[in-house]
Amino acid sequence: MCHERMISLCNFIDQKIDDGTFVPLVTAVNHFMRQTGKFLVLFVYFISAFLAFTSFFIIIPYEQLYKPIWFLIILGVFGLYFLFNIQYHYYKARTIPPVANPGEEGDVFCEKCNYWKSDRAHHCSVCEKCVLGMDHHCIWINQCVGSHNHRHFFLFVANLTLAAGTIIIAGYPSFYDHLFSDTSQTTYCTTILNNAPLQDIICDYDGFAKTSVVFCYLLSFILLIMVGGLTLWNVYLISIGCTYIDYLKLTGSKKKLSARRRLNKGLKSNWKNFLGLRRNRTFFKCVIMPTALPPVRYESLDNRPDVFDVV
Numbered sequence: 001m002c003h004e005r006m007i008s009l010c011n012f013i014d015q016k017i018d019d020g021t022f023v024p025l026v027t028a029v030n031h032f033m034r035q036t037g038k039f040l041v042l043f044v045y046f047i048s049a050f051l052a053f054t055s056f057f058i059i060i061p062y063e064q065l066y067k068p069i070w071f072l073i074i075l076g077v078f079g080l081y082f083l084f085n086i087q088y089h090y091y092k093a094r095t096i097p098p099v100a101n102p103g104e105e106g107d108v109f110c111e112k113c114n115y116w117k118s119d120r121a122h123h124c125s126v127c128e129k130c131v132l133g134m135d136h137h138c139i140w141i142n143q144c145v146g147s148h149n150h151r152h153f154f155l156f157v158a159n160l161t162l163a164a165g166t167i168i169i170a171g172y173p174s175f176y177d178h179l180f181s182d183t184s185q186t187t188y189c190t191t192i193l194n195n196a197p198l199q200d201i202i203c204d205y206d207g208f209a210k211t212s213v214v215f216c217y218l219l220s221f222i223l224l225i226m227v228g229g230l231t232l233w234n235v236y237l238i239s240i241g242c243t244y245i246d247y248l249k250l251t252g253s254k255k256k257l258s259a260r261r262r263l264n265k266g267l268k269s270n271w272k273n274f275l276g277l278r279r280n281r282t283f284f285k286c287v288i289m290p291t292a293l294p295p296v297r298y299e300s301l302d303n304r305p306d307v308f309d310v311v
């Protein structure tokens, strides 16, 4: 009985989808996501500016009470490196337009874009485009993650995770002293610090340093859990050679799973392809240094020659 009800409910929903009942709702949701995405991009810049300011002007100068200067210099250099990489890859991930290479006649026809699309492309209703190698639509970059920007997106989240982890490990004494500032021997504003150029200005505002350090630390913790989780999930998908959409599409039947296995060229090859390490490109040049590279290679699901290879 319950099963029959479920079937009739599904049929009812299918019928409503077919006759376009949900179109205004879906259009409104997509519009809302596009507009929200614009604010979230500004929010990301605001958050990264706050983390950088607190780390460089409050936490690192304060840590001289606990750590040698040479260590703080190395910390500062790594901090600048993470900051630059995060900004560079974030900018690239959100500004490179999606690629939607046309497929061949007989492939899936996208009625919204009005052309044949390759089987590694997926139509995004928020971006209103077919996106090659689509992984997911990300509201934090306000566009899709796909072949055009997946490498930048991954390096953005990986660098952000490393930066958050560094703040949590290196900034613990600062966090502890400012969280328990009532009983602490010292805080940023009760100690005369060398090489703290903004100490006078920052300490003019009551409680600013304390709130900033505690908030910066807790925010880093949240980022480590959430962005770190996303990074690990991406590491897994890249290691098996597929995107999140591929993963969803190719789950279930034996046929689908064997199609997913065909995409997997082995751990090393998958990573080399994803990071663009071909034609004498080195890990240092393409991953350690911020570099813009053309999209990675995507193969057709049915083992035809490459459908996309611009390198």
Ligand SMILES: [Zn+2]
Binding pocket: 110, 111, 112, 113, 114, 122, 123, 124, 128, 129, 130
């Ligand atoms: Zn389309």
Ligand SMILES: [Zn+2]
Binding pocket: 124, 125, 126, 127, 128, 136, 137, 138, 143, 144, 145
């Ligand atoms: Zn999209």
